[in-house]
Every structure is written in C-alpha cells, then in structure tokens.
Amino acid sequence: MINIKTPAEIEYMRIANGIVRDLLLYMEEIVKEGVTTAYLDEKARAFIEKRGAKPSFLGYEGFPGSICTSIDDVVVHGIPNKHTYLKEGQIIGVDVGTFIHGFNGDGARTFAVGKISPEKQKLIDVTRQSFFEGIKVLKDGVRLGDVSHAIQTYAESFGYGVVRELTGHGIGREMHEDPSVPNYGPAGHGVRLRSNMTIAIEPMINMGVKEVYIARDGWTVRTRDGKPSAHYENTVLITDEGVEILTL
Ligand code: MG
Numbered sequence: 001m002i003n004i005k006t007p008a009e010i011e012y013m014r015i016a017n018g019i020v021r022d023l024l025l026y027m028e029e030i031v032k033e034g035v036t037t038a039y040l041d042e043k044a045r046a047f048i049e050k051r052g053a054k055p056s057f058l059g060y061e062g063f064p065g066s067i068c069t070s071i072d073d074v075v076v077h078g079i080p081n082k083h084t085y086l087k088e089g090q091i092i093g094v095d096v097g098t099f100i101h102g103f104n105g106d107g108a109r110t111f112a113v114g115k116i117s118p119e120k121q122k123l124i125d126v127t128r129q130s131f132f133e134g135i136k137v138l139k140d141g142v143r144l145g146d147v148s149h150a151i152q153t154y155a156e157s158f159g160y161g162v163v164r165e166l167t168g169h170g171i172g173r174e175m176h177e178d179p180s181v182p183n184y185g186p187a188g189h190g191v192r193l194r195s196n197m198t199i200a201i202e203p204m205i206n207m208g209v210k211e212v213y214i215a216r217d218g219w220t221v222r223t224r225d226g227k228p229s230a231h232y233e234n235t236v237l238i239t240d241e242g243v244e245i246l247t248l
Pocket of ligand 1: 106107168169200202233
C-alpha cells in the first residue's frame with residue numbers, strides 16, 4: 001500500500017529531509033584526501049544528533065554505520081571504517097538517512113576527492129542529471145514506469161549500466177515503503193503516483209556493465225567489472241504540478 005501523507009506528516013518529512021539536505025552540503029565540505037570514511041561517519045552522526053534526529057541507517061538490519069560511504073567501484077552500502085583513507089582521484093558516494101518526529105529523510109550524493117578524471121566527472125554529472133530527467137515527467141497521475149524509463153533512457157544514452165538489483169522507494173514513517181522505484185523499465189506501466197506521496201528516487205549508474213555483486217561483508221555492493229559507479233538520491237514530495245524536492 002502506498003501512503004498518502006497528510007499535511008502534518010509532510011511537515012515532518014520536510015524537517016527530516018531538511019537535515020539530510022544540510023548534512024549532504026556539510027559532507028561535501030569535509031570530503032577530502034587523507035580523511036577516513038570512519039571520520040565522515042562520526043561527523044555525520046554528530047551532525048544528525050545535534051539536530052535532534054537519529055541516523056536511520058545505524059542498526060538498520062544490522063548496518064554498522066550512520067552513513068554509507070561507497071568509493072569508486074562500490075555502488076552503494078559501503079561500510080565506513082577507520083582503515084579506508086580517501087585518495088585523490090577517487091569518487092565517493094555518501095548516502096545519509098535521518099529519523100525525527102517519527103519520519104525518515106534519505107538522500108545521497110557522489111563527491112570527487114580532489115582532482116578526478118573527466119570520465120568520472122561525466123559519470124557523476126550524468127547520474128545526477130538522470131534523476132532530473134526522471135522528475136521532469138513526475139507529477140500527480142503519472143505512472144511509475146514513466147519516471148523509471150526517463151532515468152534509464154538518459155543514462156543508457158551514454159553507454160552506462162543502470163543497476164537493476166537496487167531501487168528507490170516510498171519513504172515516510174518507514175525508511176523503505178511502497179512503491180519500489182526502479183531506475184529502469186517500460187513507460188506507461190506501473191502504479192499511478194499521486195499528490196502527497198513521498199518517494200526517494202536514487203539512480204545508481206555504472207560506467208561499465210550494469211551487473212553488481214555483494215561483497216563478503218554482506219553489505220558492500222560492487223560493480224562486476226570493477227569500473228566506477230555513481231549514486232544520486234533525493235526524497236521528493238509529489239504535487240499536482242510536479243514535485244517538491246525535500247533534500248535539495
Ligand atoms: Mg534510499
């Protein structure tokens with residue numbers, strides 16, 4: 001069942017996702033060569049708690065971090081740790097979740113560590129733009145597949161692989177609610193999206209093949225060919241005319 005949020009619930013979603021927005025801007029400032037992913041995790045947790053919220057990811061199905069830190073060929077769900085130092089030329093996906101007043105916020109960005117190759121920059125830019133191609137078509141009454149198809153078509157036009165195993169999702173009282181929001185699929189299919197639904201749209205785009213695998217830690221998702229992957233996510237509120245992006 002897809003939840004339609006009440007005006008009061010939407011206000012709480014704005015609060016939770018406003019913290020995500022601010023935290024992602026802060027993360028962009030502190031991502032640099034030589035810091036560990038554990039450092040980013042500690043700083044994020046402190047930021048979230050200072051705002052009176054909780055990190056939604058911490059303990060989620062046993063996840064050990066407050067954020068996910070996914071470097072280069074890691075697609076998503078990288079576990080922060082004190083042994084992994086950021087190096088110039090890497091790209092790092094930072095995915096954060098917040099929980100406050102009974103509601104969740106969720107968003108992700110991929111950042112450059114120092115100077116990166118033009119190929120990696122293009123991957124980041126296309127991944128971000130694929131999100132915006134998706135929301136261009138999104139408003140009350142459109143079918144989910146129209147959004148998915150727009151994301152897929154744009155990303156694949158650059159020869160990139162669109163990850164199938166992981167998707168966006170409805171979000172509210174639960175971090176993951178219905179519907180599942182794939183980044184691929186045929187237009188004109190799927191449920192109709194309605195005003196006052198809140199969904200997280202999160203393209204995960206690989207420079208090479210679309211196939212991924214889960215590492216032995218049970219969390220880390222990597223590209224099968226070892227090429228880089230980028231992630232871009234916002235939580236959006238669907239309106240009669242379009243969307244309100246709650247994490248931007
Ligand atoms: Mg998400």
